Amino acid sequence: MTNLLWLRQDLRLHDQPALVAAAQAGAVIPVYILDDDAPGDWRIGGAQRWWLHHSLKALGDALAEKGSRLILRRGDAVAILTELMERTGAGAIHAIRHYEPWWRKAEAALGERLCLHDGNHLAPPERVTTGSGGQFRIYSAFWKGLQEHLPPERPVDAPRTIPAPDRWPESEMLADWHLLPTTPDWSGGFDWTPGEDEARHKVAALALDGYDERRNLPSEHGTSRLSPHLHFGEVSPRAVWHATDAHDVTFRKELAWRDFTDGVVLALPDYADRNGRPAFDRLPWRTGRDATADLKAWQQGRTGYPIVDAGMRQLWQSGWMHNRVRMIAASFVIKHLLIDWREGERWYWDCLVDADYGNNAVNWQWVAGTGIDANMFGRIMAPLSQSEKFDAAGYIRRWVPELAELPDAAIHDPDAAGCRPAAYPAKLIGHREARERALAAGRKVR
Template identity: 75%
Template sequence: MTSPHIVWFRQDLRLHDQPALLAAAEAGPVIPVYILDDDTPGDWRMGGAQRWWLHHSLTSLAKDLEGLGSRLVLRRGSAVDVLEALIEETGAETIHAIRHYEPWWRKAEEALGDRLCLHDGNHLARPELVTTGSGKPFRIYSAFWKGLQGHVPPEHPLDPPKTLSAPTKWPKSETLNDWDLLPTKPDWATGFDADWVPGEAAARERMADFVEKAAAYDTARNMPSEEGSSRLSPHLHFGEVSARAVWHALDRTAETETFRKELAWRDFTDGVVMAIPDYADRNGRDAFDKMPWRKGAEAKKDLKAWQTGRTGYPIVDAGMRQLWATGWMHNRVRMITASFLIKHLLIDWREGERWFWDCLIDADYGNNSVNWQWVAGTGIDANMFGRIMAPLSQSEKFDAGDYIREWVPELKGLSDAAIHDPDEAGCRPKDYPAKIIGHREGRERALAAGKSVRG
């Protein structure tokens, strides 16, 4: 019997288009491994909502592996230490894994050295290959998109292995239930089950469903009351489906460039954190280090109102309540809620970034940090700080009435004309809060604060 090969699963929990798994299967017996590593990421350990998803995704992956005559080995601890111990235990020849770009995984990959064989599979093209003429990562997305055109279409997705050879002896495995990934006291994820089915089979079903309506995405994605989003983001985040599989699935539909650009944005944000590993912790533009963010008791009170959906702005409150209830938020509303926290409440973007990291089931390190800095105006490629979204007019413009009724039941009886701004309409229910700050007041305060950055 030849030496076994370890497959180190991370955010690539699938059998289709899994080049690391295929390479290991061709080389000999396979030991699939997932490591719950809360040490290596440091402050960026997986958030609560992601843990809920992970539990169910690993359950699905384990079942799929059993169908190939294999099993999933679960271990907890520092990934490097665990993998080194597994090599000693099993005599494994090589560790196969798909390349990742979070700074902690890059350090772990470097520490494993020649024992690790990395494969490409989570991106349309490796971010380090899509560079400027001088060989540097793109800092502006529009330029990145143009540069990506020389690398697309991506390779066609790979078929899954038909079977996997087992090692002569399996290493010990922990049990998933021992990891306590699911919330219990309290179980705040009761609403997740109604919206989501984690796992590769569900991801491929979701992809097929989206392909049928992808041509309408450019318009429908902006309408919170419609089901216009792909809802593929958590499946892509956990690698239950690959970006190139989605890309090629879209070839069967009408014009879909807008959504293809969303897939490419994921590659771009990984390129940003590859070049600036601490991008989630510091301003992309140093000038914003002087920004006088609000602090103290009143700011904390406002932050809590934002987190719990009690700001008095219906579209903002609907988004924040959807986030808490389902682990996800409509993409247009993500921008509105983020802008409101940063501009109207003048609270540091990192507070919102951290809240999203814990509450979102699809919170990529690169995507989350780049998106927040884009809205804040602090990033290397970002909106101007002075561009302040008007939540009330945004709500009306994108016809968010039914969305608000779903997530803010206190307002479900209001008319379409009144529901976007019940204060102004003079019909705010007693159990719904007044605006914590007026739109004009918040805007003027933000613009005044922004002058300190330019000064």
Template identity: 50%
Template sequence: MSTQLVWFRNDLRLADHAALIAAAARGPVAALFVLDDETPGNWRLGAAQRWWLHHSLISLGRSIEQRGGRLLLRRGRAGPIVKAVAAELGAHVHTLIHHEPWAAVQVNEAGPVTQHLGVTLAPPESVLSGTGGRYRIFTPWWRKLLDQMPPPRPLPVPDLRWADVSRIASDELDQWQLLPTTPDWSGGFADWQPGEAGAAARLADFAHRAARYDAARNLPSVEGTSRLSPHLALGEVSPNTAWHVIADAVGEGVAEPYLRELGWRDFAANIIGQFPDHGDAPNREAFARFPFVDDPAGFGAWCKGQTGYPIVDAGMRQLWATGWMHNRVRMITASFLVKHQLIDWRHGERWFWDTLVDADYGSNAQGWQWVMGSGVDSSPFNRIFAPVGQSAKFDAAAYIRRWVPELAKLPDAAIHAPWEAGVALIRAGVKLGRDYPQPIVGHEAARARALAAWAQVKAGRSDDAMQ
């Protein structure tokens, strides 16, 4: 039987891995991962996800070694490297189907490759309307996806016979320098456990909390979300596994709000299949002439969590410290950047790409275009989140105290808008402008400016950015 080469990409697991299962049934297996910073172009992995990748590859390598194999590591343009390694081994290549626009380029350059399902719940191109077209709106797409659900139950790690790869060159992981050096900003990442075992532990933990997901997911002060997103982003757990573990734990009816979030990942893959430049260009043509403001200082304040709006600053500081941000707060911070500050959504998208451990091309672009209003299925531009109202509505006081400790002594009623706190600010010993910033923009003035910019776009004008 001939050697079978399994080309791992963002699917760093052994369980429920269709490419590995197919390869194991056909012959001895070799395993390869290629760090490709060339084919994705400007979408090479960001710094936070490179940290995650380092630890995930250690985990995958150990799992393979415990079963008698060896994970080959190479760095460079993936397609030609995979083709060369396959030729050295006399092997046929198996990989999972990925949906980023550069993934198909990699496969085409790799030569004969058998691709398998396993990154999404269903192939995005299989979810079609009655006329055979692709959906661009989530709700009807989700209903149609449900016709194919539940997905197949996950399969265990197959019995593996390993090919002899002792004479095949392999990089040392440390040579790739994926971890930060000086300064080391990853100290707050300690609570994460990258790798397949970490994903399983996270999923098991969430299964005990999943019944409360719908009630708690919008509350940043409580542990209401799954925190599975980084494990899903690098494929340490399959979406099929996540679906069945949670549905089995609480029943599909109770699990439906979370299962829809798994569906949102599939929908993002569906959208980038139709709009490969989704991360760089608005889906709606009118937004190509939006009068964004060039404001490096304002963008810097947003990145650092120094806008003077506690809920925004808490989110941005959580992101920097941990590589992750609560989803409700992601929407609030994104809305603040593009609508209060009128800064181009692509600047925020790139910041998230570099700082999120769960960065995903489709989901990240879909989220930002949804907030901007420029996506084919998005919130209207004139839906402008009021950060103070959102903070109070979703009971973010404890969240703010954790991430904006300057305000920790303020009572709940005052912490959402400290510039209105009056005597409570004095009692807390906080001086705005010294201990914590004044708001960099007023909400009502920012809202009026944003609506004026939108009116300008709808009128078909392309004036200079509004000042």
């Protein structure tokens, strides 16, 4: 019997339960469908498209080595899979379960033709539930509940060979999808190697000594940089888990956070568009010409706050931003500029190679204070002191060259030190003024 293997954010052969099941049942036709309509406003952004091009190329090469091939189609996923079943006589579609609302809708539409498998989580979100059977809405409680399902199963090896069908359906050409940017080619500085081989290499090379401290220092290479590989499913979470030790608790909690955020969007599918706390619908966000100009300055890394600007420029030039700086930059646009968190969320979505629907939404609402498990709105990160506390001088010098010659004592706040270069912008707003404005807006919510 021939089976379709529907690939989405699971672009790997190792620890691929849908592939294993399909291969055991007969010949396999691996299919990737670029469906830009199903996600609506959440179609993948520019940085993700760059990654997807290279990841699909790597996966196609890996499949060819095993006597298989990758079929590429563009359009409505449900319609294309239905048509492929009819043309090939496939008896079933095998896929790994996904939790984005548009994929859950597509899975439901395919009905009994679809055989779903778990493989992108430490434990399926449906199993990690509260005493009443609902999804956890507080991470600490989720982490405690997850312990009942740990350790995850051991990863399974990729099949040595993949049975091929007698006839292959036609495939589109990857180059014809034009996933790579053209003008402006802002991806020229992307220092990444997408694909399963690179993901597994990074996992094998994980060095987590001192991770608790080093992960917060932007000037050091203290993070795993696995996030885009995990997002695209080039490596499974359980493979990463089993590559770590029991004392790597902080790292494992961050890995589990991805499971938690999928549980949130399982319970609240529109969490990326709506405040988790409805009271914040009353918050008076700034709009109009001045707010638009401030948002653009933030996007371009020209706010006058060096650590914020370094982060935003790193984002634009590399498709990634250090996690500590992501929080600082997000807090700045929300609290200092009083701009709706959804504006920042959308910018990250387009610019991050690791942009993930659940993770992105939950993180933004956590920083904004609008979410179900979030900081208070009145908690306003101080970017200048954060920069000094986490020793960001080297990070700033790399990404904000106008400040490269300043000494450490001045680089975090050139205005206060009286040595701001003419080429570097003044602050959009003072920290104290911004804090008072944000607190006043927050009081209107209460």
